[in-house]
Amino acid sequence: MTHGRVLVIDDDANLRELVVNYLKDEGYAVLGTGSARGAKELIDDATIDLILLDVRLPDGDGFDLLREMRAVTSTPVIMLTGRDTPADRIIGLELGADDFIGKPFELRELRARIRSVLRRTYRVDEQDVAATMDVLIFAGWTVDLTHRRLINPSNGDVPLTSGEFDLLRVLAEHPKRPLSRDQLLDLTRSREWTPFDRSVDVLIGRLRRKMMENGDTIGLIKTIRNVGYALTADVRRRRLAPTSGPGDGGEALASQNRH
Numbered sequence: 076m077t078h079g080r081v082l083v084i085d086d087d088a089n090l091r092e093l094v095v096n097y098l099k100d101e102g103y104a105v106l107g108t109g110s111a112r113g114a115k116e117l118i119d120d121a122t123i124d125l126i127l128l129d130v131r132l133p134d135g136d137g138f139d140l141l142r143e144m145r146a147v148t149s150t151p152v153i154m155l156t157g158r159d160t161p162a163d164r165i166i167g168l169e170l171g172a173d174d175f176i177g178k179p180f181e182l183r184e185l186r187a188r189i190r191s192v193l194r195r196t197y198r199v200d201e202q203d204v205a206a207t208m209d210v211l212i213f214a215g216w217t218v219d220l221t222h223r224r225l226i227n228p229s230n231g232d233v234p235l236t237s238g239e240f241d242l243l244r245v246l247a248e249h250p251k252r253p254l255s256r257d258q259l260l261d262l263t264r265s266r267e268w269t270p271f272d273r274s275v276d277v278l279i280g281r282l283r284r285k286m287m288e289n290g291d292t293i294g295l296i297k298t299i300r301n302v303g304y305a306l307t308a309d310v311r312r313r314r315l316a317p318t319s320g321p322g323d324g325g326e327a328l329a330s331q332n333r334h
Contacts, residue, residue, distance in 0.1 A: 079124035079193055080104040084114045084140075085155060086133050090178075094127065097182045098189075111135035115143075123150050125193060127185075128172075130156040130163065138166055145171040149234040151192045155180075161273065168277040173237050195223075195237035211247040213308040214295060216286075218247050227289040238263075239282045242275070246296060246306040253299040279304055 081098055085091045086109040095107045106123075108114050111132050117123070126144070130137040141152060151173040156163055164175050173192050176185060211218040215228030223240055225233040235243070241263040246254065254262070256275045283296055297307050 078102045078190075080106070080122060081125050081127065081189065082114065082117055082123045083107040083127045084111075084132070084137075085109065085127070085129040086131070087129075094182070094185065098186070101186055103189075109133070111137075111140045114140060118144065118148070118150075125189060126150055126152045127189075128152050128154055130154060130158070138170055141167065141170045141172060149236060151195075151237055153188060153192060165273055165277055168238070168274055169281065171236050171281075192237060195241060208314065210313050211244070211310050212313060213247060213250065213306070213310040215290070216295075218244060220244065227286075229290060231289065233285055233289045235282070235285065238278050239285070242278050243282055243306075246304065247310050250306050250308060250310040253302040253305045255303040259303065275304075 078101070081103050083091055083094050083098075083105060085094070085107075088109060091107045091109060095105045098105045106117050108117055109132075111134050114126075114128075118126075128137050128141060132140070137154065137156075141154070144150070144152070149171075152171070153174045153176060154163075154167050154172045155176060155178060157178040167175060173195075174188050176188055208222070209220040211220065217226040218224075218240075219226060223237075225235055225240065225243065227233050242259060245259060245262040249262075259275050279296060283291075283294070286295065295306055295308050297305050299305050
């Protein structure tokens with residue numbers, strides 16, 4: 076049994092081979108390519124659970140490729156960069172990257188970051204489908220904690236990166252309570268991959284934009300001057316039976332008001 080399918084996109088053949096072989100030994104199914112063109116072909120032809128993407132490629136820029144991927148998929152992406160600067164991280168976050176690791180890196184650190192991103196990413200298996208569903212409901216929106224989904228008031232899925240989902244989850248778990256950037260970093264357990272406050276602002280901006288595009292007409296996430304951010308709606312927490320879906324009026328097994 077594999078832990079997931081990983082695509083390694085890096086033009087350094089030696090490094091790529093090293094990473095591919097290491098991850099295979101760790102139980103992952105791994106594909107590798109050294110170009111943007113090869114990456115597009117593999118993404119089209121295979122089911123990928125996580126992508127390791129080099130910033131510099133011989134036939135294109137990794138950020139441009141990330142932008143193209145985010146237009147069609149929410150597959151988690153860890154950027155590999157030899158120039159691990161705040162500017163690069165901000166650009167990557169704005170485009171939808173889930174994590175960064177600077178070159179050179181320890182293989183064990185890479186493994187830990189892959190595991191962390193996969194844990195945060197929405198995954199569904201037979202056991203998940205059979206289980207009850209834990210949700211947070213506010214202003215017509217549903218945050219499905221079991222399957223890591225956001226459902227809009229029209230009952231449609233809103234694709235979120237793992238960082239965006241974790242940020243919204245924390246805000247919804249502390250409704251009407253202003254949270255500072257440091258608190259958000261701590262509560263999302265993202266200190267290891269977002270060591271600078273600007274990342275929170277970038278994620279908030281992307282999350283607001285996606286919600287506005289999907290029915291948030293009043294701006295539910297407010298900026299609290301000199302403090303941080305807050306979700307302004309009342310939030311209810313519920314556990315729904317497997318036959319119920321968020322927003323379909325199914326019977327709740329248990330419910331708890333959140334203030």
